[in-house]
């Protein structure tokens with residue numbers, strides 16, 4: 001079930017206080033419009049009623065899709081351990097920043113294997129850097145799968161389109177390699193995870 005609470009928030013620009021709604025539990029199954037607002041990031045977008053400042057405000061929350069069986073926990077305070085209920089039978093992920101939280105949901109919602117995607121992202125990024133040595137492309141974000149195309153975001157205004165089959169080929173290679181990491185609890189997938197998980201060995205085979 002989705003649930004929310006209202007907090008008092010002090011605008012960092014004008015220091016006036018106003019109230020805003022935070023969704024602590026987000027269940028796209030009982031509230032489809034919430035799903036859309038999370039995927040666009042709009043759920044976290046607020047405008048100060050006093051000075052008009054636009055803000056993206058991140059806070060601890062849990063996105064739980066009971067039909068696609070995945071849960072993504074956003075836990076923004078790095079100094080404390082994430083306290084999130086374990087959900088047996090779910091893919092459970094932990095994120096520390098709002099953009100990563102939104103991206104993780106988009107990846108899993110699109111039905112991709114996010115471990116394979118992490119490897120895919122690395123391979124594509126290496127290709128982009130090789131093809132465009134003059135450009136400082138440092139990261140790629142998942143955007144969407146539409147039909148037989150997969151879209152990655154290079155910057156806010158620029159996308160690249162790749163055939164979905166290029167991802168599927170890599171997914172097949174990972175599957176054939178027997179890569180099957182042991183995961184317990186909420187997994188935080190990041191650059192270090194890619195290095196340590198053993199998934200890179202797939203590329204050597």
Ligand SMILES: [Zn+2]
Nearest residue numbers: 011014048051
């Ligand atoms: Zn303000």
